[in-house]
Amino acid sequence: MPLDKPAADLITLDDIERTRAGLPDVVRRTPILPLARDSAEVGNEALFLKCENLQVTGAYKVRAAFAVMNALTPEQRAKGLVLASSGNFAQAFAYAGALTGTPIVIVMLDRASPYKVEATRGYGAEVVFCGNDALSRQPTVEKIGRERGMTAIDTWEERPIAMGHGSIGLEIVEDMPLVETVLVPVSSGGVAAGIAAAVKLRRPDVRVVGVQPENANAAYVSMQRGEPTTINHWDSIADGLSAVRPGAFPFRHLQTFMDEIVLVSERDIAVAFRTLLFRSKILAEPAGAVAAAAFLSGRVPQDRRTVAAVTGGNVTEAMVAQMLEMAAED
Incomplete structure (x- = not known):
């Protein structure tokens, strides 16, 4: 894949702005909506949702x-x-491939x-399945690429991935000028890297x-150890956050632009799901x-105007009931 800079270089604000300018009109500028936990908070909300589930x-x-x-x-x-995906990248590339006439193969667990x-x-x-070892996905991608002559990409490491995700961060600081904290989920690190870079490069005063x-x-764990680290146990209802180690390229952005990473319980996730719904x-x-x-679980300060990225809404009826x-x- 032709890249204008080595993958080792951090993305820049110009990279993100240029990438956003090249996105087609089908990519939506999603709304930022307030969330009031009860009637007393209506009109006095501190939490706002960047609704990429409406993308x-x-x-x-x-x-x-x-x-x-x-x-x-x-x-x-x-x-x-x-490429490999747990589901949402799969749908995104499948859709983009259909619009651009590009054949797409997705490797899934x-x-x-x-x-x-x-x-x-x-x-x-x-769709090609590769078992349940998350680390087997990329070798399968590379194998299919060699056998079929297709371009094999690693969504953890490609520069355009973080650059595209950075457009979310630009929209947050543009549409919510008074934002003080931005919350973003982290898996392999691509969306977190893009959003954190965009926010910090535009608004270094905002906490990410x-x-x-x-x-x-x-x-x-990787942030604590100072290097990408593979965990030996993964178990969460959040199937979209399936990475057992962050990508090396996005991790450098997390180290540079992200203030901290906090952890939430499975029940915290379920309660948040219910509250959002x-x-x-x-x-x-x-x-x-x-x-x-x-x-919502109090893992971050409650007195700061906060935007949380709601990164997706692809869920089954059975999952709704379970949550x-x-x-x-x-």
């Missing part, structure tokens, strides 16, 4: 998918693209959400906090509710 394909990743497509040569588009698998195939992409589930905390009428998938969970049941448990 086309139901999640934020379509921004990065089109950023990657714009970096491909015509020959690469004709031969196609192969066997435990991937059936809903996301079906939606990915519905957009026209091919990453959020992970307690049992899916690879980036948290019934108080703000926002349907989030578990991973999409993680950032808001940090505020509500978890939220109701004592």
Whole structure:
């Protein structure tokens, strides 16, 4: 894939602004909505939701998918693209491929959400399963790329990924000038890297906090150790945060631009899901509710005007029922 700078270089504000300018009109500028936990908070909200669950394909990743497509040569588009995804990138690239005429193959874990698998195939992409070892996904991607002559990308490491995600950060500081804290979920680190870079480069006074589930905390552990670290146990309802280690490229951005990473429990996620659904009428998938969970559970200060990225809303009826049941448990 042609890149204008080595992957080792951090993305710049110019990179993010240029990438945003190249996104097609189908990519939505999603709203920022207030969340009041009860009637007393209406009109005095401190938490606001950046609603990427309302993005086309139901999640934020379509921004990065089109950023990657714009970096491909015509020959690469004709031969196609192969990548790994737990579901939302799959749908985003499948959709972008359909619009640009690019064949797409997605490598997924066997435990991937059936809903996301079906939606990915519905957009026209091919799905290949690789078992349940998250670290086996990229070798499978590389193998398919060699065998079929397709461009194999590592969504953890490609510059356009973080640059595309950075457009979310630009929208947050532009649409919410008084924002004091931005919360973003962290998995491999791409969206967190892009948002953190955009926010800090535009507004260095704004605090940027990453959020992970307690049992899916690879980036948290990595920040403590100062290097990308693989965790030996992963167990969370937030299937969209499936990385057992952060990518090396996004991790450098987390070290540079992110103030801290906090952890939330599974029940915190479920309670946040319920609160978003019934108080703000926002349907989030578990991973999409993680950032808001940090505020709603008191893991971050309550007296700062805070924007939480609701990164996706691709969820089944069964998952909705499970989340509500978890939220109701004592």
